[in-house]
Amino acid sequence: AGKRTGRRNTVTTVSAYGGNAREPLEREGALRKAVRQGALEAWLQPVVSLASGQVTGAEALVRWPRTDGGITPPGEFIPLAEATGLIGDITAFMLERVTDWGARWHRRRHAPITLGVNLSGLDLQGDGVVPLVRRLLAEHRLPGQFLMLEITESRFMQDPHGARDMLEELRALGVRIAIDDFGTGYSSLSYLHRLPLDCLKIDRSFVHQASRVSGRRTLFGAIASLGRGLGLTTVAEGVENLADARLARDLGCDALQGYLVSPPLPAATFAERYLGDTPVAVPAITA
Numbered sequence: 001a002g003k004r005t006g007r008r009n010t011v012t013t014v015s016a017y018g019g020n021a022r023e024p025l026e027r028e029g030a031l032r033k034a035v036r037q038g039a040l041e042a043w044l045q046p047v048v049s050l051a052s053g054q055v056t057g058a059e060a061l062v063r064w065p066r067t068d069g070g071i072t073p074p075g076e077f078i079p080l081a082e083a084t085g086l087i088g089d090i091t092a093f094m095l096e097r098v099t100d101w102g103a104r105w106h107r108r109r110h111a112p113i114t115l116g117v118n119l120s121g122l123d124l125q126g127d128g129v130v131p132l133v134r135r136l137l138a139e140h141r142l143p144g145q146f147l148m149l150e151i152t153e154s155r156f157m158q159d160p161h162g163a164r165d166m167l168e169e170l171r172a173l174g175v176r177i178a179i180d181d182f183g184t185g186y187s188s189l190s191y192l193h194r195l196p197l198d199c200l201k202i203d204r205s206f207v208h209q210a211s212r213v214s215g216r217r218t219l220f221g222a223i224a225s226l227g228r229g230l231g232l233t234t235v236a237e238g239v240e241n242l243a244d245a246r247l248a249r250d251l252g253c254d255a256l257q258g259y260l261v262s263p264p265l266p267a268a269t270f271a272e273r274y275l276g277d278t279p280v281a282v283p284a285i286t287a
């Protein structure tokens with residue numbers, strides 16, 4: 001974090017981008033180049049059903065490999081991508097990867113797997129996402145129900161009416177919609193039943209260590225029953241231990257995601273581990 005000076009944002013920005021390129025401009029050029037050259041990667045984190053203990057989906061998370069072999073996490077470049085207009089290209093790239101893989105896996109597997117892609121608020125402001133999703137589903141012959149689009153409350157609330165229309169159009173393609181990081185925004189709850197939603201992803205700040213911290217457990221339970229009461233699928237994010245996983249199950253969540261099962265993985269590793277003939281067992285969550 002930067003020093004508390006009048007130029008705090010600038011200072012913070014520079015240090016937050018870190019990595020190889022120090023200056024924001026240099027950083028922007030590097031990101032632009034990475035996007036153009038297809039150097040970004042879509043990693044996948046498994047989503048596990050609490051009823052069956054099976055991997056029923058995965059969330060795609062963008063990764064920027066560094067020249068030194070490390071990885072720059074999205075928190076360090078998504079804001080830059082949003083500020084520079086590169087986010088649209090990143091969204092398109094992620095949707096392309098996921099519909100391609102999803103279609104391939106869909107044809108090969110008995111049990112269906114749903115793949116999630118995060119949308120930026122800017123994607124909801126432009127008018128390119130609906131035609132893009134329509135084209136990709138058709139090109140890959142992937143039924144829309146195997147694609148989940150994740151939107152945070154705050155992103156959605158920037159333009160609730162416009163966003164709602166777009167979500168309706170996506171829904172008409174069969175695509176599912178999730179509210180991401182639920183509970184961390186500042187918006188009113190009243191939009192929840194007016195939106196075409198399928199899934200509520202409960203933010204990890206309510207989930208992590210909820211089995212030990214009673215205040216968190218109370219909020220976690222309240223959010224889970226809110227979601228269920230509205231007929232939404234609920235996913236507990238950031239589950240790192242078995243006690244929290246069992247709590248999620250006891251609170252009526254449908255699925256979980258978190259380091260307990262796996263961190264995000266390169267797609268090939270994900271497929272090898274979870275979609276092969278001898279899938280890796282997930283921890284005994286249902287026991």
Ligand code: C2E
Nearest residue numbers: 061062073074075078094118119120238239240257258259
């Ligand atoms: P998110 O969509 O809520 O994604 C979940 C984040 O939590 C991921 O961080 C994931 O690695 C992390 N996580 C998963 N399980 C655990 C756990 O058990 N413990 C902890 N501490 N963390 C866990 P990541 O990949 O760094 O992504 C951060 C955020 O960046 C995402 O939050 C999402 O808002 C954004 N993001 C990632 N990929 C994309 C993308 O392709 N497009 C857009 N627009 N945003 C993206």
Ligand code: MG
Nearest residue numbers: 059118150180
């Ligand atoms: Mg997400």
Ligand code: MG
Nearest residue numbers: 180181201237
């Ligand atoms: Mg989330």
Ligand code: MG
Nearest residue numbers: 152180181203
């Ligand atoms: Mg998040």
